[in-house]
Amino acid sequence: MKDFSKYNTKELWNNDLKHNMHPFTDFSSFKKEGSLIMAESEGAYVFDTDGRKYLDGIAGLWCVNIGYGNEEMGQAMLDQTRRIPYYSSFGHLTTPPAVELSTKLASLAPKSLSHVFYGTGGSMSNDTAVRMVHFYFNRIGKPNKKQIITRTDGYHGSTYLSMTLTGVEYDHIGFDLAPDLVHRVSAPNVYRRPAGMTVPEYCDFLVNEVEQKILSIGPENVAMFVAEPIAGAGGVLVPPEGYHQRVAAVCKKYGVFILSDEVVTAFGRLGEMFSSEKIFGFTPDIITCAKGLTSGYIPLSANMISDEIYDVISVPQAEGASFTHGFTYSGHPVSCAVGLKNIEIMERMDLCGHVREVGKYFENQLIEKLSNLPLVGDVRGSHFMMCIESVANKETKELLDPNIAIGNRIADKCQAVGLLVRPLAHKNILSPPLTLSVAEVDFIVSTLHKAIIDVQDDLVKEGLW
Ligand code: PMP
Numbered sequence: 246m247k248d249f250s251k252y253n254t255k256e257l258w259n260n261d262l263k264h265n266m267h268p269f270t271d272f273s274s275f276k277k278e279g280s281l282i283m284a285e286s287e288g289a290y291v292f293d294t295d296g297r298k299y300l301d302g303i304a305g306l307w308c309v310n311i312g313y314g315n316e317e318m319g320q321a322m323l324d325q326t327r328r329i330p331y332y333s334s335f336g337h338l339t340t341p342p343a344v345e346l347s348t349k350l351a352s353l354a355p356k357s358l359s360h361v362f363y364g365t366g367g368s369m370s371n372d373t374a375v376r377m378v379h380f381y382f383n384r385i386g387k388p389n390k391k392q393i394i395t396r397t398d399g400y401h402g403s404t405y406l407s408m409t410l411t412g413v414e415y416d417h418i419g420f421d422l423a424p425d426l427v428h429r430v431s432a433p434n435v436y437r438r439p440a441g442m443t444v445p446e447y448c449d450f451l452v453n454e455v456e457q458k459i460l461s462i463g464p465e466n467v468a469m470f471v472a473e474p475i476a477g478a479g480g481v482l483v484p485p486e487g488y489h490q491r492v493a494a495v496c497k498k499y500g501v502f503i504l505s506d507e508v509v510t511a512f513g514r515l516g517e518m519f520s521s522e523k524i525f526g527f528t529p530d531i532i533t534c535a536k537g538l539t540s541g542y543i544p545l546s547a548n549m550i551s552d553e554i555y556d557v558i559s560v561p562q563a564e565g566a567s568f569t570h571g572f573t574y575s576g577h578p579v580s581c582a583v584g585l586k587n588i589e590i591m592e593r594m595d596l597c598g599h600v601r602e603v604g605k606y607f608e609n610q611l612i613e614k615l616s617n618l619p620l621v622g623d624v625r626g627s628h629f630m631m632c633i634e635s636v637a638n639k640e641t642k643e644l645l646d647p648n649i650a651i652g653n654r655i656a657d658k659c660q661a662v663g664l665l666v667r668p669l670a671h672k673n674i675l676s677p678p679l680t681l682s683v684a685e686v687d688f689i690v691s692t693l694h695k696a697i698i699d700v701q702d703d704l705v706k707e708g709l710w
């Protein structure tokens with residue numbers, strides 16, 4: 246039995262408000278409403294300090310792939326902490342878990358990506374990718390080849406550089422971006438593609454846009470194209486069939502590297518350890534991953550780097566210039582031990598196989614049960630990465646007034662009956678732990694169905710719809 250009497254919710258709530266500055270927070274509502282304080286967890290469930298239980302339809306933040314409360318993960322942390330809790334991997338140093346995890350990751354990633362560089366989060370790894378590629382082009386005598394192309398609604402992190410890569414405009418409001426570096430092309434938003442365009446025509450349009458963008462900047466100036474296989478925080482945008490393969494061919498034609506940001510899509514969310522090659526049929530030059538790498542039990546991220554890039558970066562130089570990039574916690578032994586254990590658990594449970602079956606059922610059930618609701622414009626995604634987009638009008642796809650905060654209303658209704666879904670403006674995002682049972686999937690689908698109908702009724706009652 247979990248003991249919640251040890252938590253003083255009111256005191257925690259007040260001190261949180263006073264001292265804990267939260268990321269990505271609307272302080273106007275935060276200062277009124279404060280925080281929901283999560284204190285305990287088990288399987289697919291989290292519990293707040295008052296003992297209320299929620300099925301976590303978000304897996305923390307697309308993270309907790311193997312589910313909560315896994316004792317083996319705690320044991321792996323303890324064992325490694327007792328052996329050696331920290332050592333640097335700068336220069337010629339390393340630790341057994343860092344070596345073993347690198348070897349394992351190299352065996353899971355596309356064959357040509359056999360080198361691993363560690364960080365502690367997706368933003369950091371995307372920053373690393375840009376610095377590495379710039380270093381590469383400096384070394385091969387192409388110092389002008391530095392420009393980066395990313396997509397609107399792509400999310401790549403919130404350090405200065407990774408937020409500059411990020412194309413979600415809302416996230417830029419009030420902040421600055423790194424100048425003269427990043428160029429944007431359209432995100433593949435099939436639902437909101439230009440009227441009258443078929444999906445294959447839309448794909449032609451998107452691929453052509455990438456090519457034209459490279460040509461307009463000048464291929465000799467373009468270093469890299471950055472994209473998520475399925476854009477996550479931008480609204481779970483599944484590209485048209487063949488999109489990634491065709492974009493990869495364009496990039497190859499002009500000597501432009503591809504960074505596939507698999508921070509969300511790696512480690513099983515779509516039913517494969519890495520999705521770029523196995524699901525989308527293209528081989529990037531760098532893959533970044535984080536989150537599911539340790540199921541969020543401890544911070545760890547990784548760049549999988551191609552032999553082509555590594556071979557240039559690692560050439561000894563007569564003048565002694567070395568690769569001066571890295572972090573105190575690169576290859577942290579406890580994080581790497583947890584990553585290894587996480588992968589071992591995933592493989593033992595055949596979690597990818599489970600996702601291909603139950604995740605597909607989740608996808609199909611959401612589409613089947615929710616698509617026809619009047620408020621629902623689109624249900625999209627793949628396996629355990631899904632999004633519901635609400636609209637005022639199904640035919641015109643017109644959005645509701647943002648002040649209605651439709652995503653929040655749906656999330657609040659779900660939360661009241663023990664389900665967490667993520668509101669993002671007029672969208673709700675679902676990214677549950679990958680261990681969900683069929684019964685848990687059915688609970689999510691029926692709870693959402695009722696929540697959306699209740700919200701529709703409320704809007705009618707309030708004269709808003
Ligand atoms: N890339 C993607 C695709 C992400 O979804 C995120 C975070 N949600 C990041 C990068 C940034 O990762 P982090 O927050 O760990 O820095």
